[in-house]
Amino acid sequence: xxxxxxxxxxxxxxxxxxxxxxxxxxxxxxxxxxxxxxxxxxxxxxxxxxxxxxxxxxxxxxxxxxxxxxxxxxxxxxxxxxxxxxxxxxxxxxxxxxxxxxxxxxxxxxxxxxxxxxxxxxxxxxxxxxxxxxxxxxxxxxxxxxxxxxxxxxxxxxxxxxxxxxxxxxxxxxxxxxxxxxxxxxxxxxxxxxxxxxxxxxxxxxxxxxxxxxxxxxxxxxxxxxxxxxxxxxxxxxxxxxxxxxxxxxxxxxxxxxxxxxxxxxxxxxxxxxxxxxxxxxxxxxxxxxxxxxxxxxxxxxxxxxx
Amino acid sequence: xxxxxxxxxxxxxxxxxxxxxxxxxxxxxxxxxxxxxxxxxxxxxxxxxxxxxxxxxxxxxxxxxxxxxxxxxxxxxxxxxxxxxxxxxxxxxxxxxxxxxxxxxxxxxxxxxxxxxxxxxxxxxxxxxxxxxxxxxxxxxxxxxxxxxxxxxxxxxxxxxxxxxxxxxxxxxxxxxxxxxxxxxxxxxxxxxxxxxxxxxxxxxxxxxxxxxxxxxxxxxxxxxxxxxxxxxxxxxxxxxxxxxxxxxxxxxxxxxxxxxxxxxxxxxxxxxxxxxxxxxxxxxxxxxxxxxxxxxxxxxxxxxxxxxxxxxxxxxxxxxxxxxxxxxxxxxxxxxxxxxxxxxxxxxxxxxxxxxxxxxxxxxxxxxxxxxxxxxxxxxxxxxxxxxxxxxxxxxxxxxxxxxxxxxxxxxxxxxxxxxxxxxxxxxxxxxxxxxxx
Numbered sequence: 001x002x003x004x005x006x007x008x009x010x011x012x013x014x015x016x017x018x019x020x021x022x023x024x025x026x027x028x029x030x031x032x033x034x035x036x037x038x039x040x041x042x043x044x045x046x047x048x049x050x051x052x053x054x055x056x057x058x059x060x061x062x063x064x065x066x067x068x069x070x071x072x073x074x075x076x077x078x079x080x081x082x083x084x085x086x087x088x089x090x091x092x093x094x095x096x097x098x099x100x101x102x103x104x105x106x107x108x109x110x111x112x113x114x115x116x117x118x119x120x121x122x123x124x125x126x127x128x129x130x131x132x133x134x135x136x137x138x139x140x141x142x143x144x145x146x147x148x149x150x151x152x153x154x155x156x157x158x159x160x161x162x163x164x165x166x167x168x169x170x171x172x173x174x175x176x177x178x179x180x181x182x183x184x185x186x187x188x189x190x191x192x193x194x195x196x197x198x199x200x201x202x203x204x205x206x207x208x209x210x211x212x213x214x215x216x217x218x219x220x221x222x223x224x225x226x227x228x229x230x231x232x233x234x235x236x237x238x239x240x241x242x243x244x245x246x247x248x249x250x251x252x253x254x255x256x257x258x259x260x261x262x263x264x265x266x267x268x269x270x271x272x273x274x275x276x277x278x279x280x281x282x283x284x285x286x287x288x289x290x291x292x293x294x295x296x297x298x299x300x301x302x303x304x305x306x307x
Numbered sequence: 308x309x310x311x312x313x314x315x316x317x318x319x320x321x322x323x324x325x326x327x328x329x330x331x332x333x334x335x336x337x338x339x340x341x342x343x344x345x346x347x348x349x350x351x352x353x354x355x356x357x358x359x360x361x362x363x364x365x366x367x368x369x370x371x372x373x374x375x376x377x378x379x380x381x382x383x384x385x386x387x388x389x390x391x392x393x394x395x396x397x398x399x400x401x402x403x404x405x406x407x408x409x410x411x412x413x414x415x416x417x418x419x420x421x422x423x424x425x426x427x428x429x430x431x432x433x434x435x436x437x438x439x440x441x442x443x444x445x446x447x448x449x450x451x452x453x454x455x456x457x458x459x460x461x462x463x464x465x466x467x468x469x470x471x472x473x474x475x476x477x478x479x480x481x482x483x484x485x486x487x488x489x490x491x492x493x494x495x496x497x498x499x500x501x502x503x504x505x506x507x508x509x510x511x512x513x514x515x516x517x518x519x520x521x522x523x524x525x526x527x528x529x530x531x532x533x534x535x536x537x538x539x540x541x542x543x544x545x546x547x548x549x550x551x552x553x554x555x556x557x558x559x560x561x562x563x564x565x566x567x568x569x570x571x572x573x574x575x576x577x578x579x580x581x582x583x584x585x586x587x588x589x590x591x592x593x594x595x596x597x598x599x600x601x602x603x604x605x606x607x608x609x610x611x612x613x614x615x616x617x618x619x620x621x622x623x624x625x626x627x628x629x630x631x632x633x634x635x636x637x638x639x640x641x642x643x644x645x646x647x648x649x650x651x652x653x654x655x656x657x658x659x660x661x662x663x664x665x666x667x668x669x670x671x672x673x674x675x676x677x678x679x680x681x682x683x684x685x686x687x688x689x690x691x692x693x694x695x696x697x698x699x700x701x702x703x704x705x706x707x708x709x710x711x712x713x714x715x716x717x718x719x720x721x722x723x724x725x726x727x728x729x730x731x732x733x734x735x736x737x738x739x740x741x742x743x744x745x746x
Contacts, residue, residue: 008514087632108632109505109516110586129634130516166516193519194510 001298003116003123006132007174015177019142021294022287029066029290040069043300046099047126048090050076050106055261055285056126056136060103063292069300072099087111088118095119100300104128122299130164135295136260137170139288141178143280144215146287147256152179157209159185159241160219160268161230163192167260168219172200185209186241189230206241210250217258218243218268234267243269248278256280319344320735321352322360325696327686329364329662336365338692341735346688358740360696363729366666368400368693370673370682372463372492372570373546373618374643376402376433378424379417380409384714385623387421390643391430392711393621395738397643398695398728399431401674401682402621406438407468413438413449415457422459430738434679437461439471439480439491448480455487462678465492467546468593470528472498477532481541490542490568490676493532495553496594500524505634507580507595515583517633520595522550529553533560533567544676545569547620549594551604558613568676570618571605573642573649578602578718588629588636589718592622595638602653609668610659616672619646623714641717644710647697649719651726655699662699681734692735701727711744 001014029035045064049057057073064071074094085093087106094102101122104112109129116123127133141151148154156175162168162184175182182200184191195202203209210216221237231237243257248270251257257269257279265271274281320338327334327346335350336343376390387404394402404421406412412421418435425433437454441447443466454461464484471477471493480491501524506512508519529545533556536543548554548569560567574592579599582590590596608614622639629636650669654660660668666683674683684690704723707715731739739745 086627087635088630106632108634111632113586114632128516130518132516163513169514169516192513193508194513197510198514 001302004134004295004299005112005116005123005125007134007137007170007177008132010134010174010177012177015138015141015174018138018291018294018298019145021297022138022142022290025293025297026287026290035066036068037066038068039297039301040064040067043069043100044072044098045069045101045103045296046072046074046094047103048074048094048105049126051127053105053127055288056105059285059288060126060292063289063296066289067293067296069296087115091115091119095121101296124295124299127166129166130169131166132170133166134170134174135288135292136167137174138295139284139291140171140217140258140260141174142287142291143258143284144256146283147280148214148254151175154180154214155183155212156180156215156217157183157185157213158217158219159206159243161190161221161225162186162195162219163190164222164225165219171217172198176200183209183213187231206247207250210247211252213251213255215256215258216243216251220260220262221264221268238267242267243273245270245272248273248276251278258284261285319355320737321350321355321357322365322696323352323357325360325363325365327365328666329699333362336692338732338735341692343686343688343690343692346686358730360729363696364662364699365686366662366695366697367670367683367686368695368731368733369398369647369669370677370679371399371402371619371621371643371646372544372616372673372677373467374402374404374621375407375623375639376404377623378408379420381625384625385712387424387433388428389711389713390621390623391425391428391433392744393641393643395430395731395744396711396728396742397645398647398697398731399643400693400695400731400733401432401434401679402643403434403436403463403677405467406436406465407443411438411442412436413441413443415450415453415459418454418459418461419457430744431733432679432682434463434677435459435461436463436465436467436492439464439466440476443469445469445472445476448476448483451483451487451489455489462487462489463492463544464489465494465546467492467494470494470496470498472528474531474535478535478539481536481539481543485539485541488678490544492544492546493528494546495525495528495532497524497528505591506583507597509580509598511580511583515586517583522552522597525550525594526552526556530556533565536567537563537565540566542566542568547572547575547594547618548605548608548614549575549597549601551601554604554608554613557608561613568615568672569613570616570673571609571614572620573617573646574640574718575605576602576609576653577649582718586633588631588633589640589716589720591633591636591638592640593638606653606659609654610664615676616668617646617650618673619643623712624716625714629716639716641707641710641712641714643712645705645717645719645724647728648703648724648726651699652724656725692732694732695728696730698727698729701725703727
């Protein structure tokens with residue numbers, strides 16, 4: 001594996017291998033007081049973030065450090081990017097400095113793809129515009145495997161702002177690759193053009209979808225959408241598409257609640273639902289570190305011994 | 308070959324063995340004093356420079372209603388010199404240079420400058436397009452009369468790049484231009500529907516997470532403008548038609564006698580949004596590449612005349628404006644040197660258009676729409692020797708670095724295309740010979 005740019009086109013075997021590695025890393029670290037493996041000693045991982053992020057960036061940094069890589073964090077705001085340097089020049093600069101892997105988040109869809117064409121370093125897409133966020137989908141899949149055992153034949157309902165969501169796209173690809181059935185629920189204004197040709201089913205009624213699903217994934221409603229005319233008001237959205245306690249009761253007993261974060265409690269998810277045992281939100285975050293360790297391992301050290 | 312320079316040429320020129328409009332047996336054309344002096348078989352070439360053309364197709368010189376020559380303002384991407392060379396090599400003898408330069412061509416001073424520079428270069432007639440509104444800002448009319456009466460004699464007015472969106476301003480522009488004998492060329496794009504748009508609003512853009520540019524943003528403006536043109540009894544030209552829906556609107560308008568003409572670009576005839584996969588901004592253009600159903604409708608519309616002509620929307624961009632992430636890239640692609648070949652590939656080879664038809668859509672109709680009186684003329688005695696000679700069976704491989712434009716942003720890189728321009732004549736002057744600029 002040279003880059004991780006998208007889950008579209010990621011083969012089932014490769015996806016399962018990543019998830020299995022993440023599992024093994026998790027087991028290897030279980031109960032250890034010192035979270036440190038020597039696997040990536042001497043390797044340099046740069047996180048290059050052009051958008052604000054707390055969890056993804058911290059997660060990659062921790063993943064790198066737990067594997068003994070040297071991790072350098074660059075934010076667009078505090079770098080030569082603010083002086084107008086192009087993404088291409090920034091990428092080439094980092095490559096020239098000897099970065100082995102660049103983890104990039106960028107508001108432009110396709111930015112990571114472009115970067116992979118410009119430099120010879122490994123590139124990991126940590127979110128590009130509304131396109132993809134592959135490590136998020138992998139950590140979601142890892143969490144669902146933990147809770148449900150496997151994904152074959154499972155039904156996953158993704159709720160909310162699908163059209164602007166890279167999380168939804170990456171999950172749609174990966175979940176279907178892993179054999180799950182994906183159902184999208186949103187008002188038509190938040191569904192992408194041509195969604196009827198995606199390998200998913202689509203609905204507008206959340207209550208109707210909940211009783212038959214094994215997992216429900218609540219997407220964050222971005223603040224800028226609330227005033228963009230996509231729906232009349234935050235209140236109406238919350239009433240129609242928020243995961244309330246009453247709706248939690250419609251889910252089957254075993255069903256899992258996921259949220260990629262950051263959550264808007266009281267908006268797309270009720271406070272008590274987010275903290276309920278059905279919610280796997282902190283497990284998602286924990287798995288995120290292991291999945292990202294697995295990704296870095298597969299990119300940078302796959303020729304060497306297993307961890 | 309003669310060693311004389313173009314301006315010194317006084318000798319007659321005999322074009323031997325050519326087929327006007329690609330039909331009939333080969334004939335000869337004797338060019339004298341810039342005009343077609345004789346046309347027939349076995350013409351006497353004594354004292355003339357003889358170009359043996361061995362059965363090539365001859366058409367009236369091509370006319371492009373829509374190019375961006377970037378001068379003044381972005382001479383790092385194209386100049387009137389390099390753009391004229393690209394045009395001549397593409398078989399063109401006249402181009403209409405859009406107004407979105409820096410400064411904007413919205414006064415007589417700027418259009419006269421562009422016009423004069425075109426004459427100095429002398430490879431093609433450069434007709435400046437005048438801006439409809441001051442600074443392309445869509446707020447108030449530019450001095451259209453001043454540009455019309457200038458030495459540039461502007462007849463085509465356009466804010467191309469942006470839409471004249473305000474319906475009242477568009478109405479006034481159409482009415483006012485009628486009094487100048489001109490035409491308003493509209494870049495039809497509702498700016499509210501395309502805010503932030505990056506690609507055709509379809510399945511592919513949705514999958515790639517690129518904000519969509521809906522077909523309705525074009526179609527609704529074209530429909531509105533046709534109604535405004537009807538009421539103003541004015542001439543409207545629709546730039547770069549890109550959707551099947553626009554074709555239907557145009558058909559409706561033409562059936563009612565509304566004075567509307569329309570152009571389609573070569574890239575909208577050939578390329579689709581399938582090219583977006585991979586995010587290479589070489590494929591970014593405005594209006595965006597659409598679907599295969601759209602290209603099919605556009606080809607049929609061009610064949611039947613609902614879309615009048617082909618215009619390139621030749622849009623050179625500096626490398627750094629294309630070698631970047633998709634949303635940061637400027638929209639546009641080179642077109643002048645590849646247009647005829649793309650038309651051969653999409654229209655002639657499939658049998659939708661014969662060479663007579665190519666002359667209509669790439670020379671005669673655009674010349675009439677743009678008011679270029681001595682362009683797009685019949686191939687007949689007494690007419691200007693403004694001609695292009697094409698090898699219909701030749702093929703060539705597109706290499707951006709080898710094109711005459713300063714910029715290299717061609718979406719056809721590496722493609723093998725049919726139809727080769729061998730020679731171009733502008734009023735008897737050979738501007739291109741053996742596929743090379745002659746100057």
